[in-house]
Amino acid sequence: KPMEAPSTDAVDLDVCNNVLIKNCYMSVCDDAVALKGGKGPWADKDVNNGGNYDIVIEDCRYGYCHSALTCGSEYILVEDIKGNAGDFIYVAPWTQFYNLGDRKDIPISYSNNITMRNIDLDCTTFFNVKKSDQYRLSDFCFEDLNIRAKKGQFDKDIVDRFVVKNVKVNSQEVR
Numbered sequence: 001k002p003m004e005a006p007s008t009d010a011v012d013l014d015v016c017n018n019v020l021i022k023n024c025y026m027s028v029c030d031d032a033v034a035l036k037g038g039k040g041p042w043a044d045k046d047v048n049n050g051g052n053y054d055i056v057i058e059d060c061r062y063g064y065c066h067s068a069l070t071c072g073s074e075y076i077l078v079e080d081i082k083g084n085a086g087d088f089i090y091v092a093p094w095t096q097f098y099n100l101g102d103r104k105d106i107p108i109s110y111s112n113n114i115t116m117r118n119i120d121l122d123c124t125t126f127f128n129v130k131k132s133d134q135y136r137l138s139d140f141c142f143e144d145l146n147i148r149a150k151k152g153q154f155d156k157d158i159v160d161r162f163v164v165k166n167v168k169v170n171s172q173e174v175r
Contacts, residue, residue, distance in 0.1 A: 009034040010065070015050045022056075027063025035071035041103040072135075075113045084122040088147055093134035109135040117143035125151040126169050129158050136160075142167050142174075 010026040013019060014036045026032040038049025051073065062068050068085070069078070072094060094109055126149040129137070138160035145167040152169040156162040167174040 009070075012036065013052050013055065014038070015048075016052050016055070018054045019052075020056050020058075021060065022058050024060045025063065026060065026065060026068075028065050030065070031067045031070040032060075032062055032065040033057055033069050035069070035073060037073075041100045041107075044107045072109050072111055074111060076111075076115070078114075078116045079118045081119045081121065086123060087125045087128040088119075088121055088123045088145075088149065089116070090125075090128040091130075091135070091137065093132050106134055110138075111135065112138040112140075114139070115141040115143070116145065117141070119144070120146045122148045123150075125149060127154045129155070131158055141165070145169075 008028050008030040009032070010024070010028045010030075011021055011033045013034065015038065016035075021033060035052040035055060037043065037051050038046055040046070043049050052071070053075075057069065060068075062083070067090070091111070100106065126147050137158060140156075140159045140161075141163040143163075143165040147167070147169045149169055152172075154169065154174055156164060164174055
């Protein structure tokens, strides 16, 4: 495990498009790839902020990192993965909003149209997702997954319109 250091993402993309990350080895004490659309409590109102799109990450290997991919977004495809991880999927409120400055409300985050398919993984926790008033999740698809997890619980009701096809967790079919 590396020494902790501040802001040490291997690749930090902020409002980018048409990016290829290929044949990389990433081992850092933060996120391997972080996709960001802006910072601060008013990020959703700042005209200089925006989305990341057409980002392709392929044929990469990962050592120690908090996450292979960190984002809060839509239209994401993760496929053809083999290996091991702490969490197969982890969703949590964005902590930048702990300091709201002069803002009175907490902006709602959205993640939708997330597809994860053709994945063979050993992990500690399969579905590390809890209900939150800070985000809305919809239109997820898990397809052709073979997962071995110490904690294999799965609550697909947390996500609106969740499709599950050919998913096995600890050799048990998940529906």
